Amino acid sequence: MRIGELAKRAGTSTRTLRYYESRGLLAARRTGNGYRDYDEDDLRLLRQIRTLQDFGFELEETRPFVDCLRAGHPAGDSCPASLAVYRRKLGELDGLIGQLAGVREQVARQLAAAEEAAGEAAGQAAGHTAGDGGGEPPAPRCEMTG
Amino acid sequence: MRIGELAKRAGTSTRTLRYYESRGLLAARRTGNGYRDYDEDDLRLLRQIRTLQDFGFELEETRPFVDCLRAGHPAGDSCPASLAVYRRKLGELDGLIGQLAGVREQVARQLAAAEEAAGEAAGQAAGHTAGDGGGEPPAPRCEMTG
DNA sequence: GTAGGGCTTGACGCGGACGTCAAGGCAAGG
DNA sequence: CCTTGCCTTGACGTCCGCGTCAAGCCCTAC
Secondary structure, eight states, rough: OOHHHHHHHHSOOOHHHHHHTTTSSSSOHHHHHOOOOOOHHHHHHHHHHHHHHHHHHOHHHHHHHHHHHHHHHHSSSSSSHHHHHHHHHHHHHHHHHHHHHHHHHHHHHHHHHHHHHHHHHHHHHOOOOOSSSSOOOOOOOSSSSO | OOHHHHHHHSSSSSHHHHHHTTTTSSEEEEEEEEEEOOOOHHHHHHHHHHHHHHTTTTTTHHHHHHHHTTOSSSSSSSHHHHHHHHHHHHHHHHHHHHHHHHHHHHHEEEEHHHHHHHHHHHHHHHHHOOOOOOOOOOOSSOOOOO
Protein backbone atom coordinates (compact mmCIF):
# COMPACT_ATOMS: atom_id res chain seq x y z
CA MET A 1 0.00 0.00 0.00
CA ARG A 2 1.07 3.61 -0.43
CA ILE A 3 1.84 6.11 2.26
CA GLY A 4 -1.58 7.74 2.33
CA GLU A 5 -3.38 4.49 2.95
CA LEU A 6 -0.95 3.40 5.62
CA ALA A 7 -1.32 6.73 7.38
CA LYS A 8 -5.08 6.43 7.28
CA ARG A 9 -5.08 2.86 8.56
CA ALA A 10 -2.78 3.81 11.40
CA GLY A 11 -4.65 6.98 12.20
CA THR A 12 -1.73 9.27 11.61
CA SER A 13 -0.34 11.54 8.90
CA THR A 14 1.95 10.98 5.94
CA ARG A 15 4.29 13.58 7.39
CA THR A 16 4.64 11.45 10.50
CA LEU A 17 5.51 8.37 8.47
CA ARG A 18 8.17 10.24 6.52
CA TYR A 19 9.48 11.54 9.79
CA TYR A 20 9.72 8.04 11.23
CA GLU A 21 11.55 6.95 8.12
CA SER A 22 13.98 9.83 8.47
CA ARG A 23 14.65 8.65 12.02
CA GLY A 24 15.47 5.17 10.80
CA LEU A 25 12.26 3.54 12.00
CA LEU A 26 9.82 2.22 9.42
CA ALA A 27 11.83 1.75 6.22
CA ALA A 28 9.88 1.57 2.97
CA ARG A 29 10.26 -0.22 -0.34
CA ARG A 30 9.71 1.83 -3.47
CA THR A 31 7.52 1.19 -6.47
CA GLY A 32 8.67 1.87 -10.01
CA ASN A 33 7.62 5.49 -9.93
CA GLY A 34 9.35 6.24 -6.66
CA TYR A 35 6.33 5.94 -4.38
CA ARG A 36 6.81 4.36 -0.97
CA ASP A 37 5.35 0.87 -0.72
CA TYR A 38 4.26 -0.68 2.57
CA ASP A 39 2.84 -4.02 3.65
CA GLU A 40 0.96 -5.41 6.63
CA ASP A 41 4.14 -5.92 8.61
CA ASP A 42 4.86 -2.22 8.30
CA LEU A 43 1.42 -1.51 9.62
CA ARG A 44 2.02 -3.72 12.65
CA LEU A 45 5.33 -2.02 13.22
CA LEU A 46 3.73 1.37 12.94
CA ARG A 47 0.99 0.41 15.33
CA GLN A 48 3.61 -0.66 17.83
CA ILE A 49 5.28 2.72 17.56
CA ARG A 50 2.01 4.58 17.92
CA THR A 51 0.97 2.61 20.96
CA LEU A 52 4.20 3.45 22.72
CA GLN A 53 3.96 7.06 21.62
CA ASP A 54 0.50 7.19 23.13
CA PHE A 55 2.05 5.96 26.35
CA GLY A 56 4.34 8.94 26.23
CA PHE A 57 7.45 7.09 25.09
CA GLU A 58 9.92 9.11 23.12
CA LEU A 59 10.53 7.98 19.56
CA GLU A 60 14.00 6.70 20.38
CA GLU A 61 12.54 4.53 23.10
CA THR A 62 10.42 2.71 20.55
CA ARG A 63 13.47 1.63 18.59
CA PRO A 64 14.13 -1.57 20.56
CA PHE A 65 10.55 -2.64 19.93
CA VAL A 66 10.89 -1.91 16.25
CA ASP A 67 14.15 -3.79 16.05
CA CYS A 68 12.55 -6.68 17.88
CA LEU A 69 9.70 -6.93 15.39
CA ARG A 70 12.11 -6.56 12.48
CA ALA A 71 14.14 -9.43 13.88
CA GLY A 72 11.09 -11.61 13.37
CA HIS A 73 9.82 -11.83 16.92
CA PRO A 74 6.07 -12.18 17.34
CA ALA A 75 5.77 -9.02 19.45
CA GLY A 76 7.79 -5.86 19.85
CA ASP A 77 8.29 -6.57 23.52
CA SER A 78 9.60 -10.10 23.07
CA CYS A 79 13.17 -8.91 23.41
CA PRO A 80 15.21 -8.08 26.52
CA ALA A 81 15.98 -4.57 25.27
CA SER A 82 12.27 -3.83 25.06
CA LEU A 83 11.70 -5.13 28.55
CA ALA A 84 14.50 -2.91 29.79
CA VAL A 85 12.72 0.07 28.27
CA TYR A 86 9.48 -0.97 29.98
CA ARG A 87 11.24 -1.17 33.32
CA ARG A 88 13.02 2.12 32.92
CA LYS A 89 9.78 3.74 31.91
CA LEU A 90 7.99 2.33 34.93
CA GLY A 91 10.61 3.92 37.13
CA GLU A 92 10.30 7.22 35.33
CA LEU A 93 6.54 7.13 35.61
CA ASP A 94 6.66 6.37 39.31
CA GLY A 95 9.07 9.20 39.87
CA LEU A 96 7.02 11.61 37.83
CA ILE A 97 3.76 10.62 39.45
CA GLY A 98 5.28 11.03 42.88
CA GLN A 99 6.65 14.40 41.96
CA LEU A 100 3.34 15.56 40.58
CA ALA A 101 1.57 14.30 43.66
CA GLY A 102 3.94 16.37 45.77
CA VAL A 103 3.29 19.45 43.70
CA ARG A 104 -0.42 18.79 43.87
CA GLU A 105 -0.27 18.73 47.65
CA GLN A 106 1.69 21.94 47.80
CA VAL A 107 -0.68 23.69 45.45
CA ALA A 108 -3.64 22.40 47.44
CA ARG A 109 -2.13 23.75 50.65
CA GLN A 110 -1.39 27.10 49.03
CA LEU A 111 -4.95 27.26 47.80
CA ALA A 112 -6.39 26.34 51.16
CA ALA A 113 -4.25 28.90 52.96
CA ALA A 114 -5.08 31.63 50.47
CA GLU A 115 -8.77 30.83 50.65
CA GLU A 116 -8.71 30.93 54.40
CA ALA A 117 -6.87 34.24 54.36
CA ALA A 118 -9.38 35.64 51.90
CA GLY A 119 -12.24 34.33 54.02
CA GLU A 120 -10.88 35.91 57.18
CA ALA A 121 -10.28 39.19 55.45
CA ALA A 122 -13.84 39.13 54.14
CA GLY A 123 -15.09 38.22 57.60
CA GLN A 124 -13.23 41.13 59.16
CA ALA A 125 -14.45 43.48 56.50
CA ALA A 126 -18.01 42.40 57.31
CA GLY A 127 -17.40 42.61 61.05
CA HIS A 128 -17.72 38.85 61.35
CA THR A 129 -14.85 36.77 62.69
CA ALA A 130 -14.39 33.18 61.67
CA GLY A 131 -13.47 32.19 65.22
CA ASP A 132 -12.67 28.52 64.67
CA GLY A 133 -9.73 26.90 66.33
CA GLY A 134 -7.04 27.92 63.90
CA GLY A 135 -6.23 24.38 62.86
CA GLU A 136 -6.93 22.95 59.46
CA PRO A 137 -10.69 23.00 58.96
CA PRO A 138 -12.21 21.04 56.14
CA ALA A 139 -11.56 22.83 52.93
CA PRO A 140 -14.17 25.32 51.83
CA ARG A 141 -16.37 23.74 49.27
CA CYS A 142 -16.52 26.07 46.35
CA GLU A 143 -17.13 29.59 47.33
CA MET A 144 -15.33 31.19 44.47
CA THR A 145 -15.95 30.91 40.79
CA GLY A 146 -13.74 28.37 39.20
CA MET B 1 20.33 46.47 42.66
CA ARG B 2 21.45 45.51 39.17
CA ILE B 3 20.37 42.52 37.14
CA GLY B 4 23.30 40.30 38.06
CA GLU B 5 22.72 40.62 41.76
CA LEU B 6 18.99 40.05 41.43
CA ALA B 7 19.61 36.97 39.37
CA LYS B 8 22.04 35.62 41.93
CA ARG B 9 19.72 36.31 44.85
CA ALA B 10 16.85 34.60 43.08
CA GLY B 11 18.97 31.68 41.94
CA THR B 12 18.40 32.26 38.26
CA SER B 13 20.11 33.88 35.28
CA THR B 14 20.17 37.37 33.85
CA ARG B 15 18.90 35.95 30.61
CA THR B 16 15.84 34.66 32.43
CA LEU B 17 15.14 38.08 33.95
CA ARG B 18 15.38 39.80 30.59
CA TYR B 19 13.07 37.16 29.20
CA TYR B 20 10.51 37.80 31.93
CA GLU B 21 10.74 41.49 31.18
CA SER B 22 10.15 40.83 27.50
CA ARG B 23 7.04 38.91 28.49
CA GLY B 24 5.73 41.85 30.47
CA LEU B 25 6.40 40.37 33.89
CA LEU B 26 9.03 42.03 36.08
CA ALA B 27 9.44 45.56 34.72
CA ALA B 28 12.64 47.41 35.63
CA ARG B 29 13.62 51.00 36.28
CA ARG B 30 16.78 52.22 34.62
CA THR B 31 19.79 53.97 36.09
CA GLY B 32 21.49 56.88 34.36
CA ASN B 33 23.73 54.66 32.28
CA GLY B 34 20.90 52.47 31.05
CA TYR B 35 21.39 49.61 33.50
CA ARG B 36 18.31 47.91 34.90
CA ASP B 37 17.60 48.78 38.51
CA TYR B 38 15.64 46.50 40.85
CA ASP B 39 14.48 46.65 44.45
CA GLU B 40 13.31 44.21 47.10
CA ASP B 41 9.77 44.21 45.76
CA ASP B 42 11.07 43.00 42.45
CA LEU B 43 12.87 40.22 44.25
CA ARG B 44 9.67 39.13 45.97
CA LEU B 45 7.87 39.24 42.68
CA LEU B 46 10.57 37.20 41.04
CA ARG B 47 10.53 34.63 43.82
CA GLN B 48 6.80 34.28 43.33
CA ILE B 49 7.32 33.58 39.67
CA ARG B 50 10.09 31.09 40.33
CA THR B 51 8.07 29.22 42.92
CA LEU B 52 5.21 28.76 40.50
CA GLN B 53 7.60 27.83 37.71
CA ASP B 54 9.04 25.15 39.98
CA PHE B 55 5.52 23.85 40.41
CA GLY B 56 5.35 23.49 36.66
CA PHE B 57 3.16 26.51 35.99
CA GLU B 58 3.59 28.11 32.62
CA LEU B 59 4.85 31.67 32.62
CA GLU B 60 1.51 33.06 31.55
CA GLU B 61 -0.12 31.37 34.51
CA THR B 62 2.06 33.36 36.88
CA ARG B 63 0.76 36.64 35.54
CA PRO B 64 -2.26 36.90 37.86
CA PHE B 65 0.06 36.41 40.84
CA VAL B 66 2.38 39.09 39.56
CA ASP B 67 -0.49 41.47 38.92
CA CYS B 68 -1.77 40.76 42.40
CA LEU B 69 1.53 41.65 44.01
CA ARG B 70 1.85 44.72 41.84
CA ALA B 71 -1.59 45.83 42.96
CA GLY B 72 -0.19 46.01 46.46
CA HIS B 73 -1.58 42.82 47.92
CA PRO B 74 0.52 41.12 50.59
CA ALA B 75 0.79 37.86 48.64
CA GLY B 76 0.55 36.88 45.00
CA ASP B 77 -2.31 34.53 45.76
CA SER B 78 -4.44 37.10 47.58
CA CYS B 79 -6.53 37.72 44.50
CA PRO B 80 -9.41 35.72 43.00
CA ALA B 81 -7.65 35.38 39.66
CA SER B 82 -4.72 33.67 41.37
CA LEU B 83 -7.02 31.31 43.24
CA ALA B 84 -8.69 30.47 39.96
CA VAL B 85 -5.31 29.51 38.54
CA TYR B 86 -4.63 27.33 41.60
CA ARG B 87 -7.92 25.53 41.11
CA ARG B 88 -7.47 25.07 37.42
CA LYS B 89 -3.99 23.75 38.05
CA LEU B 90 -5.25 21.32 40.67
CA GLY B 91 -7.67 19.96 38.13
CA GLU B 92 -4.96 19.67 35.53
CA LEU B 93 -2.67 17.93 37.98
CA ASP B 94 -5.36 15.48 39.00
CA GLY B 95 -6.10 14.72 35.40
CA LEU B 96 -2.48 14.31 34.52
CA ILE B 97 -1.71 12.15 37.53
CA GLY B 98 -4.67 9.93 36.75
CA GLN B 99 -3.61 9.64 33.15
CA LEU B 100 -0.05 8.76 34.10
CA ALA B 101 -1.30 6.23 36.61
CA GLY B 102 -3.34 4.63 33.85
CA VAL B 103 -0.34 4.49 31.55
CA ARG B 104 1.75 3.11 34.37
CA GLU B 105 -0.73 0.27 34.85
CA GLN B 106 -0.80 -0.51 31.16
CA VAL B 107 2.97 -0.55 30.93
CA ALA B 108 3.17 -2.73 34.03
CA ARG B 109 0.73 -5.21 32.49
CA GLN B 110 2.62 -5.22 29.21
CA LEU B 111 5.82 -5.87 31.08
CA ALA B 112 4.32 -8.65 33.16
CA ALA B 113 2.84 -10.32 30.11
CA ALA B 114 6.06 -10.05 28.15
CA GLU B 115 8.10 -11.39 31.04
CA GLU B 116 5.75 -14.31 31.43
CA ALA B 117 5.89 -15.04 27.71
CA ALA B 118 9.66 -14.90 27.80
CA GLY B 119 9.72 -17.20 30.81
CA GLU B 120 7.48 -19.74 29.09
CA ALA B 121 9.56 -19.63 25.96
CA ALA B 122 12.69 -20.21 28.01
CA GLY B 123 10.93 -23.03 29.83
CA GLN B 124 9.95 -24.68 26.56
CA ALA B 125 13.44 -24.24 25.20
CA ALA B 126 14.71 -26.03 28.29
CA GLY B 127 12.17 -28.80 27.82
CA HIS B 128 10.11 -27.54 30.75
CA THR B 129 6.56 -26.40 30.17
CA ALA B 130 4.88 -23.87 32.38
CA GLY B 131 1.67 -25.82 32.14
CA ASP B 132 -0.96 -23.19 32.76
CA GLY B 133 -4.03 -23.08 30.59
CA GLY B 134 -2.53 -22.26 27.25
CA GLY B 135 -5.05 -19.69 26.08
CA GLU B 136 -5.04 -15.98 26.45
CA PRO B 137 -4.11 -14.85 29.93
CA PRO B 138 -7.09 -13.57 31.90
CA ALA B 139 -8.26 -10.20 30.72
CA PRO B 140 -6.84 -7.20 32.51
CA ARG B 141 -8.52 -6.82 35.84
CA CYS B 142 -9.05 -3.13 36.05
CA GLU B 143 -9.51 -0.75 33.19
CA MET B 144 -8.00 2.53 34.20
CA THR B 145 -8.75 4.64 31.22
CA GLY B 146 -6.82 7.79 31.30
C1' DG C 1 46.36 53.12 28.83
C1' DT C 2 44.40 48.84 29.38
C1' DA C 3 42.57 44.79 31.41
C1' DG C 4 38.58 42.99 33.50
C1' DG C 5 34.14 42.64 34.89
C1' DG C 6 29.23 43.86 34.35
C1' DC C 7 25.88 45.78 31.48
C1' DT C 8 23.18 46.68 26.84
C1' DT C 9 20.51 44.92 22.55
C1' DG C 10 19.92 41.60 18.92
C1' DA C 11 19.70 37.36 17.09
C1' DC C 12 20.30 32.46 16.49
C1' DG C 13 20.11 27.61 18.75
C1' DC C 14 17.84 23.86 21.23
C1' DG C 15 14.81 19.84 21.78
C1' DG C 16 10.61 16.74 19.98
C1' DA C 17 7.45 15.52 16.91
C1' DC C 18 5.76 16.86 13.78
C1' DG C 19 2.60 20.93 10.55
C1' DT C 20 2.72 23.43 6.53
C1' DC C 21 4.14 25.39 2.38
C1' DA C 22 6.64 25.17 -2.20
C1' DA C 23 7.59 23.22 -6.58
C1' DG C 24 7.06 19.64 -9.24
C1' DG C 25 6.27 14.44 -10.97
C1' DC C 26 2.79 10.56 -11.85
C1' DA C 27 -1.69 8.36 -12.89
C1' DA C 28 -6.55 8.30 -13.97
C1' DG C 29 -10.90 10.31 -15.62
C1' DG C 30 -13.67 13.27 -18.65
C1' DC D 1 -5.91 18.52 -23.21
C1' DC D 2 -6.90 19.59 -18.57
C1' DT D 3 -8.14 18.74 -13.97
C1' DT D 4 -7.85 16.22 -9.79
C1' DG D 5 -5.54 13.84 -6.44
C1' DC D 6 -1.86 11.34 -4.89
C1' DC D 7 3.01 11.24 -4.51
C1' DT D 8 8.11 13.19 -4.18
C1' DT D 9 11.92 16.13 -1.74
C1' DG D 10 13.28 20.19 0.74
C1' DA D 11 12.93 23.52 3.91
C1' DC D 12 11.00 26.59 7.16
C1' DG D 13 7.49 27.25 11.24
C1' DT D 14 5.60 25.82 15.85
C1' DC D 15 5.81 25.82 21.07
C1' DC D 16 8.55 27.30 25.58
C1' DG D 17 11.89 28.90 28.39
C1' DC D 18 15.48 29.99 28.16
C1' DG D 19 21.29 29.22 26.60
C1' DT D 20 24.76 31.20 24.03
C1' DC D 21 27.16 34.09 21.10
C1' DA D 22 28.22 38.80 19.05
C1' DA D 23 29.41 43.56 19.21
C1' DG D 24 29.85 47.19 21.92
C1' DC D 25 29.24 50.53 26.17
C1' DC D 26 30.19 51.69 31.33
C1' DC D 27 32.96 51.73 35.31
C1' DT D 28 36.81 50.41 38.22
C1' DA D 29 41.50 49.11 39.18
C1' DC D 30 46.22 48.89 38.23
